[in-house]
Amino acid sequence: MFFQPAILALLLASGLGLAALLVASPWVLQLVRHWDLRSGSRLQLVLERRTYLLSTLVGFVLVVQMASLLLFVFNADRMAVQFVGAMCAVGTLQANSYGFPALYAQLAVFFLASGWLVLHAADARAPDYPLTRLKFVLMVAVLLPAVALSFGLQWLYFGNLSADVITSCCGSLFSVEATDLGGDLAGLPPGPTLWVYALTLLLAMAAAAWQIWRGRAAGLLGVLSAAAFVVAITGIISFLSLYIYEHPHHHCPFCILKPEYGYRGYLIYIPLFAATAAGIGVGILGRVKHLPSLQGVAPVLARRLAWVALLGFGFYLLLSLGMVWQSGLILLEAA
Incomplete structure (x- = not known):
């Protein structure tokens, strides 16, 4: 099942998004620890330049994660013909015990991502970036675990799909x-x-x-x-x-x-x-x-x-x- 285009796209989007957040995490932690807009130090100037890159990266990852929800449901519906007893996405999601948890995780990521993007939009429009520390703390403490959970559940779901399973409609x-x-x-x-x-x-x-x-x-x-x-x-x-x-x-x-x-x-x-x-x-x-x-x-x-x-x-x-x-x-x- 892994080698279907839609499944590969979903896993790549989720996996690469998770990898990007993990790679960015050390820089984010440094930014959270040392961010002080009142300071004119060299480190603060570096952090200010870096925050633009990190915000753009995180924003792009989250937009892709939000769009993945639509692809996930669309793919589940299209895969129904491959399972005996399935008439729609419900049968596909019930083909193993990870289907609906993966969907719920995708839903959680969608709304968490939209909330983070709202905070980022407000922060980027303010002259002193008052939400910078908050939004990056939320990225590490909330978004990163949510994206990791979503990726893990998708991997388990798609990896354990079998066309021999008789599912329910x-x-x-x-x-x-x-x-x-x-x-x-x-x-x-x-x-x-x-x-x-x-x-x-x-x-x-x-x-x-x-x-x-x-x-x-x-x-x-x-x-x-x-x-x-x-x-x-x-x-x-x-x-x-x-x-x-x-x-x-x-x-x-x-x-x-x-x-x-x-x-x-x-x-x-x-x-x-x-x-x-x-x-x-x-x-x-x-x-x-x-x-x-x-x-x-x-x-x-x-x-x-x-x-x-x-x-x-x-x-x-x-x-x-x-x-x-x-x-x-x-x-x-x-x-």
């Missing part, structure tokens, strides 16, 4: 008869779930609009964005997937990525992830906006990210409700 995981979390989400009543779904997304949009208008909802937007993401995924499993498939028992959140359903999964997941990352980014900026040199920088950046959150959640909500409206399935009346 998404119907066994996302069904009302299942006893795990997937079954619990699939068994939620569609009507109340739809109302909570729409209300949570509207609240997140309202917080984004308030942040744009008044600049006083950073923390609230961060919390509501995270909540909206969880509720949105729950809604996709509970009722939205049923309307897309026009089938009252098909709850899979992965089959909507397939061509027979018009790749509609990508249309809803991409704005959802972008809006969530932007909203959480606004919340992060709200925690550092009190720093003197960021008081003019953070509000401008937060406003831009709030626009991304507002438009992303709005597009996602309108698109998902449009899919419900246009579907031939009459679920709520039957309920």
Whole structure:
């Protein structure tokens, strides 16, 4: 399985990214230990020049890691035809015990990377780089272990794949008869779930609009964005997937990525992830906006990210409700 192009691309992206972070770590530790912008020493001048290189390197690695999430899911879906019993990415991910942990690690890296990039963007715009030490501490203490874990799980997952394995389809995981979390989400009543779904997304949009208008909802937007993401995924499993498939028992959140359903999964997941990352980014900026040199920088950046959150959640909500409206399935009346 290792020699498939998509798998090689994923492992190379993750492995080279991890190697780059490891190589940069000694310099990062030196920078964290000795950084002092008030000093005019030769070491400080060297560190200031080096921080541009390190920031560019880390930023590039993280952008690649974020993009790898999309390739990972796309590859899992395309590989389903190679496993007996698999109908979509779920069957591929269940081919061994490392599939879903690898996906969860990729998700964690995506949001951690987006948060770091927001900090870096704010730091680069401030005249005294007040977040330099913080962002590089986070790189070593949080991002490096997360990328290492993601790479390790991907290596174990792809290395232990075998075409001889008989796996299970998404119907066994996302069904009302299942006893795990997937079954619990699939068994939620569609009507109340739809109302909570729409209300949570509207609240997140309202917080984004308030942040744009008044600049006083950073923390609230961060919390509501995270909540909206969880509720949105729950809604996709509970009722939205049923309307897309026009089938009252098909709850899979992965089959909507397939061509027979018009790749509609990508249309809803991409704005959802972008809006969530932007909203959480606004919340992060709200925690550092009190720093003197960021008081003019953070509000401008937060406003831009709030626009991304507002438009992303709005597009996602309108698109998902449009899919419900246009579907031939009459679920709520039957309920």
